[in-house]
Structures are given as structure tokens and as C-alpha cells.
Amino acid sequence: MGVCGAVIRGVGLRVGAVLLLAGIWWAVAAAHVWPEVFVPSPGSVWDQLFLTSSVRDGQRGYSGHLLHEHLLASLRRIGLGSLYGVAGGIALGLVIGLVPTVRALLGPLVTFVRTLPPLAYFSLLIIWFGIDETPKVTLLFVAALPPVAVATAEAVRGVHEDYLHAARSLGARRWQLPFQIVLPSALPEVITGIRVAVGVAYTTVVAAETVNGVPGIGGMIRDAQRYNQTDVVILGLLVIGASGLLIDALLQLTARLLVPWRGKA
Known part of the structure; x- marks a missing residue:
């Protein structure tokens, strides 16, 4: 009963916070503090x-695509970019964490890429790969890789030597240690890095879809911005945020299933 009560209370607080923000938004829009092109009403966004x-009237959704088609196109790009970034980041972080020479050579490069804003190299990717899907997925890959690589490298370096000594004494071979001892021990921090990487991919998708991004939520937002359709822009932002919350919740659930001992040992 206590657990159920805590869950209900948590859900209630979240719903209350959303309703409070919606109420403030409605009040500001109704007071006409700013023109509607700046702050559209919740009803306009709902419409x-x-x-x-x-x-309707021969017009299909926005720019010829329905909202869910825009969302699925963006999620596909985010999924591919995040998948490649996570796989590459784990492999790179494992090597950086285990091999000091590689850490000295590649550590600064990873930090350098991590500090670059996406738009800084998106133009270069367009020159290299054109305006189709490749530069968009590559941009999300480059954005997602550094957080995972940094988190993995730091977690690997933090694995206690007693674990390695115990594994060797039990007959584990040297090549088995990274995959059977080091990586499982570092898994909680790696999953945190994955959550950060997916979040970075989400914040980058609008930049990735600024060129030939329709269908795509970012492309829809970009087109709506050009025509001052603020209600469509806000709708796109809300869709990205809601889907991002859902995927982050799934990642948290996955983390609890994969590392149930976190916080208990």
C-alpha cells in the first residue's frame, strides 16, 4: 500500500505540474501580453x-505528410544515429579506458568533437555526403558517440583491480577480462552515457533536419518557422519532448533490468 501510494503521489505531482504549466500558458495567451504569433494559445496548438x-480538403497533414510520419522519420534518424553512436562509443571508450597510449592519442580528439556544436560540422557533412539521409544520420552519430565514449572510458578506468585479480586467479584469460569483467562492472555508468547520448541526439535532430528534412519533426519545425506558424513550431517541440520522455523512461526501465544491483551494492 505504501509503494502504491508513493506511485500515485508521484504520478499526481507530474500531472499537476503539467496542468499548472498549461494553465500559465493559457493565462498568458488569453491576456494577450504578446501577439499570438509569439505566444499562440493552447487551443491553437491543439487544433x-x-x-x-x-x-482535409485534399491537404495531407503538414507539407504532404501526417504528423506521425514526421515523427517516425525523425525517430528513425535518431535511432540509427544513436545506435551507431552507442556501439562506436562503447568500443572506443573501452579501448581508451584500457590502453593508456590510445587514451593519450584519442582522448583529446573525443573531447574536441564533444565540444563542437552540431551546426558547426553539419555543413561539412552536406558537402561530403549530399543532402539525403547520410549526413543527417552521420550528424546524429557524431553527436551521440562522445558522451558514450567518455562515460565508458571513465567507468572502465574506475573498475577495481580486485575484480581483475580475482578473475585471473579463477582462470580467466586476458582477452576475456574486457568483456566478462570490465564491461559488466562499468555497465551502470555506460547506460548513463547512453541516456545522455540519446538526449543529445534528440537535441540535434532539428539541426540535422534543417536541410531536406521533410518528412521529419525538425523539418516540419523549420518550415513552420519560415512562415511564422508558431503553433506548428510549438506542436513539434511538444512532440519531440513527449517522445523523448517516453524513450528515456524505457532506457531507465532497461537500466533497472540490466543492473538491478545499482544503488544496492
Whole structure:
């Protein structure tokens, strides 16, 4: 009963916070403190949700695509970029954490890429790969890789030597240690890095879809911004944020299943 009460209370607080923010938004829009092109009403955004999700008078959604098609296109790009970034980041972080020479050579490079804003090298990716899907996925890959690599490298370096000595004394071979001892021990921090990487990919998707990004939520936002359709812009931001919250919740659930001992040992 205590656990159920805590869950209900937590859900209630979240719902209350959302309703409070929606109420403030409605009040500001109703007071006309700023023109509607700056702060559209919640009702206007709600109407755009239905308009962009349906076919009316021969017009299909927004820019010829329904809202869920824009979302799925963006999620596909985010998924591919994050998948490549996570795989590359874990492999790179494992090597950086285990081999001091590699750490000295590649550590500064990873930090350098991590500090670059996405738009700084997106133009270069377009020159190299054109304006199709490749530069977009590559941009998300480059954005997602450094957080995972840094988290993995730091976690690997933090693995206690007693674990390695115990594994060797039990007959583990040298090549088995990184995969059977080091990586499982570092898994909690690696998963945190993955969550950060997926978040970075989400914040980068609008930049990735500034060029030929339709269908895509970022491309939809970009087109709406050009025509001062603020209600569509806000709708796109809300869709990205809601889907991001859902995926982060799934990652947290995965973390609890994979590392149930975290915080208990």
C-alpha cells in the first residue's frame, strides 16, 4: 500500500505540474501580453495537432505528410544515429579506458568533437555526403558517440583491480577480462552515457533536419518557422519532448533490468 501510494503521489505531482504549466500558458495567451504569433494559445496548438494528423480538403497533414510520419522519420534518424553512436562509443571508450597510449592519442580528439556544436560540422557533412539521409544520420552519430565514449572510458578506468585479480586467479584469460569483467562492472555508468547520448541526439535532430528534412519533426519545425506558424513550431517541440520522455523512461526501465544491483551494492 505504501509503494502504491508513493506511485500515485508521484504520478499526481507530474500531472499537476503539467496542468499548472498549461494553465500559465493559457493565462498568458488569453491576456494577450504578446501577439499570438509569439505566444499562440493552447487551443491553437491543439487544433494543429488534428490538422497535421489528418487529411482535409485534399491537404495531407503538414507539407504532404501526417504528423506521425514526421515523427517516425525523425525517430528513425535518431535511432540509427544513436545506435551507431552507442556501439562506436562503447568500443572506443573501452579501448581508451584500457590502453593508456590510445587514451593519450584519442582522448583529446573525443573531447574536441564533444565540444563542437552540431551546426558547426553539419555543413561539412552536406558537402561530403549530399543532402539525403547520410549526413543527417552521420550528424546524429557524431553527436551521440562522445558522451558514450567518455562515460565508458571513465567507468572502465574506475573498475577495481580486485575484480581483475580475482578473475585471473579463477582462470580467466586476458582477452576475456574486457568483456566478462570490465564491461559488466562499468555497465551502470555506460547506460548513463547512453541516456545522455540519446538526449543529445534528440537535441540535434532539428539541426540535422534543417536541410531536406521533410518528412521529419525538425523539418516540419523549420518550415513552420519560415512562415511564422508558431503553433506548428510549438506542436513539434511538444512532440519531440513527449517522445523523448517516453524513450528515456524505457532506457531507465532497461537500466533497472540490466543492473538491478545499482544503488544496492
